[in-house]
Amino acid sequence: MNLQNTYTVDEAQKKMENFCAYQERCHKEVRAKLKEMKMIPQAIDTIMVHLIEQNYLNEERFARAFVRGKFRIKKWGKNRLKQELNRREISVYSIKKAFEEIDDEDYYKTLDQLALKRIAQVKESNTYKKRKKVADYLLYRGWESHLVYDKLQKYIK
Template sequence: MNLQKTYTIDEAQKKLENYCAYQERCHKEVRAKLKNMRMIPEAIDKIMVHLINHNFLNEERFAKTFVRGKFRIKKWGKNRLVRELKFKDISKYAIDVALKEISDEDYFETLDEITQKRIEQVKEKNLYKKKKKVADYLLYRGWESNLVYEKLNEYL
């Protein structure tokens, strides 16, 4: 027998306020959480509007926080950041605003730092293979190919 807790709109709203207050969330995550709570579409819409109006949910703020965090901690490049935000259904406008959170200086410094670090880590004698391994690593992390190859030519 499937006994899953049911929620009133007020209970669900309180639960989601806490969920959003704990950490920035995107609309897609919140909608999914409400669906998991078995809320009907009308209730989901009502709660979403409440969360947005009371500033628990803000797509632009989420995008900025996401970009800052993933860039600083995981050292992701802009391509990867954009791809991940699109996957979360974030608007192009919010993505563009969020990317402005990274200064060009920080961006190039970080690329420089992780390129040097990766070059040291890759134990490959063949220069072309080494270049390819380092490039693949940086491209996977979402760094623009023109920047990656420029950096590699500078160091290797």
């Protein structure tokens, strides 16, 4: 009988502590990892409670780190950020708190830079086609449509 893929609650707990200490994790991710480790539901609940009590797992902290990182590095807009956090089953409260990480001035400045950069990249002589290509790009990245169309009005005549 092969026992190498079974864990005691203590072993699984240690493994998950390391997993959460390495980088911020959401509850859904940790629960999925424990299921992958073939832990029973009672053990999963016990370990989850331990991780939350010991502050290895903190939904609001995860959401804040996620928003900061994806905004700064991938330049995602609020729509995309919200969509991704919802996919990870993050509470509305934590999402709201996470958006406090984005300074409004930085947000608009980033959209401005992103729009100008994309406009320079799109080689299209037809104004309408160019607008559509730039808009599609920005909307896919999760920027609010009214902001995107304002930028297009301003920069593509």
